[in-house]
Amino acid sequence: MSAIVHVGAFGHVHLVGAGPGDPDLLTLRAYRLIAEASIVAYDELVSAAILALIPSSAEKIPVGRRKGTCPNAPSIHPDVLARALAGHDIVRLKGGDPMIFGRGGEEAAELAALRIPFSIVPGISAALGAAASTGIPLTHRDAASAVTFATAQLRGGEMRSLLDRVPKEGTVVLYMGLSTLRELASRLILDNHRDASTPVAVVSHATLPDERTVTGTLETIADDVEREALPAPALVIIGDVVAHRSEPASAASVVRNARATRKSA
C-alpha cells in the first residue's frame, strides 16, 4: 500500500462533498481524490455506489453520524484527527455538500485551530440532485425568486419554530423532514400563514435507482406519504414550483436514446 506521509508535518484533510448518491454526480475533483486516497472516512449518508469507488488498498473509516453525543463534542472524528496529526492525508466524504447541513464549517474550524491543513470540495446538495432528477425547479420566473433550505431539527424533543427561518414567499426545502412532516406542514400553515393548498413534493432516495416522489399539498402530504410508505432519507420541497414540474426522460429512455442510430454528419 502506498500512502502520502508528511514527515514531521500534519497530513492534509480534504472535506469532500459526495453529492446525493449517484456516483455520476461526484465532481471531477471529488472523484480523483477518492480514487487516489489511502484513507477515507465517511458517514452513513454516503451511498454504497460511491463507497465502491474507494480503492481496496485504502483504509476505510466509517464515522457514523454520532447521534446522541454531547452538543459541544468536536465535530471531527477522533480517528480522523489522529491520522492527520500523524502526518497522513485523509479524504473525509460527506453526503451532499459539506457547507450545507454537513458540519463542514465546524470541522474546518477544528482543523484550523490545530493548524492541520485542509481543503473543501463542494458537492451536489440533495435539493439540487432532487430538482434535477424530478424536474421540479427550485426557482422559477412565475413561481419563486428565492429558495430556502432548512432542517426540521428537534432540539431537546421540541421542534424549533420555522417562523423566523422560513420567509413568507418562495420555495422551501426541508432536509431530513420525513419523520416530522405532519407537524412541519401544520406549522407552515398555522405559524407561517402558508396556504393549505400549497403544493408539496417529497422525494425519497433522490438520484438513486429507487428514487420515488409523492406529491400533495401542505394539507394532505403527511397522509399521502404515510399511505405510500415512503422511506427515508427524503427531501420535502414546498411551494408553487412543485406545480411547474416537467418530468425528464427516464434513465431507461436516455439509454435508448444513446443507442439511437449513429450517423456521420
Place this chain on the structure above:
Amino acid sequence: MSAIVHVGAFGHVHLVGAGPGDPDLLTLRAYRLIAEASIVAYDELVSAAILALIPSSAEKIPVGRRKGTCPNAPSIHPDVLARALAGHDIVRLKGGDPMIFGRGGEEAAELAALRIPFSIVPGISAALGAAASTGIPLTHRDAASAVTFATAQLRGGEMRSLLDRVPKEGTVVLYMGLSTLRELASRLILDNHRDASTPVAVVSHATLPDERTVTGTLETIADDVEREALPAPALVIIGDVVAHRSEPASAASVVRNARATRKSA
C-alpha cells in the same frame, strides 16, 4: 464529425449545470456529456476553462442571456430548438445549477410541451462553490440552521422588496447582487430588521484563479466593495456564518502538499 441523429425523431436536450467556473467542479456526468457532445449551447456564465473542454469538432452556440427580451419570450434559444427538432442531441450548458436561477425549469417546460426528450444534470451552484473555496459555511450549528438563496432583481427599474422573500434568521445569499449592493444592504437593515453589524462577505469570481473576497458588515459593505473595486459576477453572503470562516489551505499550498514525500506504508 460524428453526430447522433435520431431518424424521424427529435434529439435529446441535456440541460447541464456547468458549476461556478473551475472545470474540476463539473460533475462526472457533465464532463462526459461535454467531452462527447457534437452540439453545445452555452451562455456567458460558463467559464472559458470549461468551454475549452468542448471538442473542436463540435458546433458551439453562444446563446447569451438575451437581456431586454420580452418577459414572456421563450426561455429556450431558437437555435437549440431548431436542432433538437431536426433530430440532433444537444448539450445546453448553464452556469451553476440549472434549477437555481438558471431557468432550467422554464426550458424543461418548453421542451416537454413540444415532446422533445430532455434530461437535467445538476451543477455546483455558485453559493456552494464560494462556500467551499472561502471556508464560509452556509449553515452552522452555532450560527444558522437555514440558508436562503435570492436574487437582487430589478423589475421595471424598481427593486422587488426582499421583505417577503428573506426570513428574519439564517444565512442569506444574494446572487448577482453587486450592482444593487448599497440598496440591498440598507433594505435588509430597514425593512428586514437585520442588525447593521451583521457580517457580510462578497465573493467575486468564486472558484476561479482570480477569486477575491471582501468582508464587512451590512452597514459598511457597499463602501468596502467600492474601495476594493471588486469585479462582477459576485455573490453576497450575509449572516453570522461569515464570522465562522475558516480559510482552507491555498491552492498553492495544496500543490506543495501533493509534492510531499511519498513513502511506502
